[in-house]
Amino acid sequence: MTGETGDTGAMNQPLQEDGSIEIDNNAVDVTTRVDALLDILQTSQSLAIICHNNPDPDCLASALALDHIAEEAGVEHIDIYHGGEITHQQNRAMVNVFDIPTESYAGATPSDYDRLAFVDHGVPGRNNEVPAETSVDIVIDHHPTDDVDAQYLDHQPDIGATATIMVEYLYALDLALDERLATALLFGIRRETLGFMRGVTEAEYAAAQHLHAKADTDTLRTLADSLFTGITLDAIGQAVLNRRVRGPCLAASAGRTSERDALPQAADYLLNLEGVSTTVVFGFIDDSIHLSARTRNTHVHIGEVIEEAFDDDGSAGGHREMAGGVVPLGPFTPSGADETVERIVTEAVYSRAFDALQEWY
Known part of the structure; x- marks a missing residue:
């Protein structure tokens, strides 16, 4: 997994001085986390990535990023699902512009997949249509919530966007960012933080700096100007x-x-x-x-x-x-x-x- 990453110091800035970051009350180096995620993905043939109900840009971009990481890790069959409906004009536009292959969870069967992943949410049956008794293999989330449990858990409530965590993964994996993914992730971070005015942390600025050179500003402007219904x-x-x-x-x-x-x-x-x-x-x-x-x-x-x-x-x-x-x-x-x-x-x-x-x- 190689790509264009530039100076490695840029994405290390959000981490602690000792090179670690607080994950679910435990200081865990980002490289260690990525290795643990790869251990799960590389032993899987199929993966279902579940977005929360009525997914927003942060959730959609994070799902797209995990799809990319899983594909690079050798997962052969990957599907992205969402609950509810995508009604917000910007969210609909985002799905269309980036051709995000998400489909309704109504037709999904978790048991058909080797692994089940949640992005931007963490508890089955809570803001999603997954049965409450379902076991989840991967959870990557920034929302403050209790009772989160998974084989792989990256829960960072002090981070402003789940997309920021995904950028850290891509950077640590040295994966090349294409324009589509960079623009989607940057839009997700911007929307989640209301243009870096709400709940923003140092990590969001570092992620945005990393994404900016690859992102399409015209597409960002088009999405921001999406019309109301x-x-x-x-x-x-x-x-x-x-x-x-x-x-x-x-x-x-x-x-x-x-x-x-x-x-x-x-x-x-x-x-x-x-x-x-x-x-x-x-x-x-x-x-x-x-x-x-x-x-x-x-x-x-x-x-x-x-x-x-x-x-x-x-x-x-x-x-x-x-x-x-x-x-x-x-x-x-x-x-x-x-x-x-x-x-x-x-x-x-x-x-x-x-x-x-x-x-x-």
């Missing part, structure tokens, strides 16, 4: 109209929508409102409430806020600056014919969100 714009508009503000906290309902990715876009957009430093946006999608939250307040851990408010009834949590969740509605699923129930559920979500936020302000 009418459904996305309607959902953001509903969130704007339904916003409620208490001091620096804002909560908003986007109503019923088919595009889950409109929620984080609305949460980011509403964070620009003067005087607001934390936003929680929610909407009804099929038979669940989906939530997305953001904060600029360094004293607030929005992942813990959302987990405290909603995790007992569903799955919720996230980072210090960004979080999300899904709460099944069960027998109280609102429908177009039962607007009263939907109003009751909406008021309950507003109340829970503000009550949880009050503990941090």
Whole structure:
């Protein structure tokens, strides 16, 4: 595995002074980690790479990178799967532009593969469609979460993007980066950190420096300028109209929508409102409430806020600056014919969100 890597000091900068990096509370040299990953891949004939539900650019780029590493390691059959739908306009554009061969997990059978890998998530049954009892061989993730278990585990919650970890792997393996992969990884890092403005670490800057010479800036610009769909714009508009503000906290309902990715876009957009430093946006999608939250307040851990408010009834949590969740509605699923129930559920979500936020302000 050889390629064009340049000065080896560039990608070592995010590591500790002794050449190690904190991985799941253990200092493990990146070369040691890569060797352990190769040991698994080189003894495998087939690999299923599972993206989380409604995968974002960080997840998609990381899957593409692992696919590349696995192919170079000699894995003969590799498939990439995702749960949910790819509805965000930039995510759809990314799949099309880079021709990412991802398909719905609905038709997958994990037992058909020698190895099962998760990228950008870590627990079966949580933000993915994999049965909870499934054993996972490889997990590479940067999200703060408990109960992560795998034969190979690289869990770095202090890193700003999973794509950053994948760049470290590619660099350590001395693999040549083509324009397609470099551009996808750089876009994934930029989107996950909101243009290096959210949750960014030294590692993201080092990775971006490594990727920049190979990336296609015109493609990056095209992806950044991807157009809204009418459904996305309607959902953001509903969130704007339904916003409620208490001091620096804002909560908003986007109503019923088919595009889950409109929620984080609305949460980011509403964070620009003067005087607001934390936003929680929610909407009804099929038979669940989906939530997305953001904060600029360094004293607030929005992942813990959302987990405290909603995790007992569903799955919720996230980072210090960004979080999300899904709460099944069960027998109280609102429908177009039962607007009263939907109003009751909406008021309950507003109340829970503000009550949880009050503990941090």
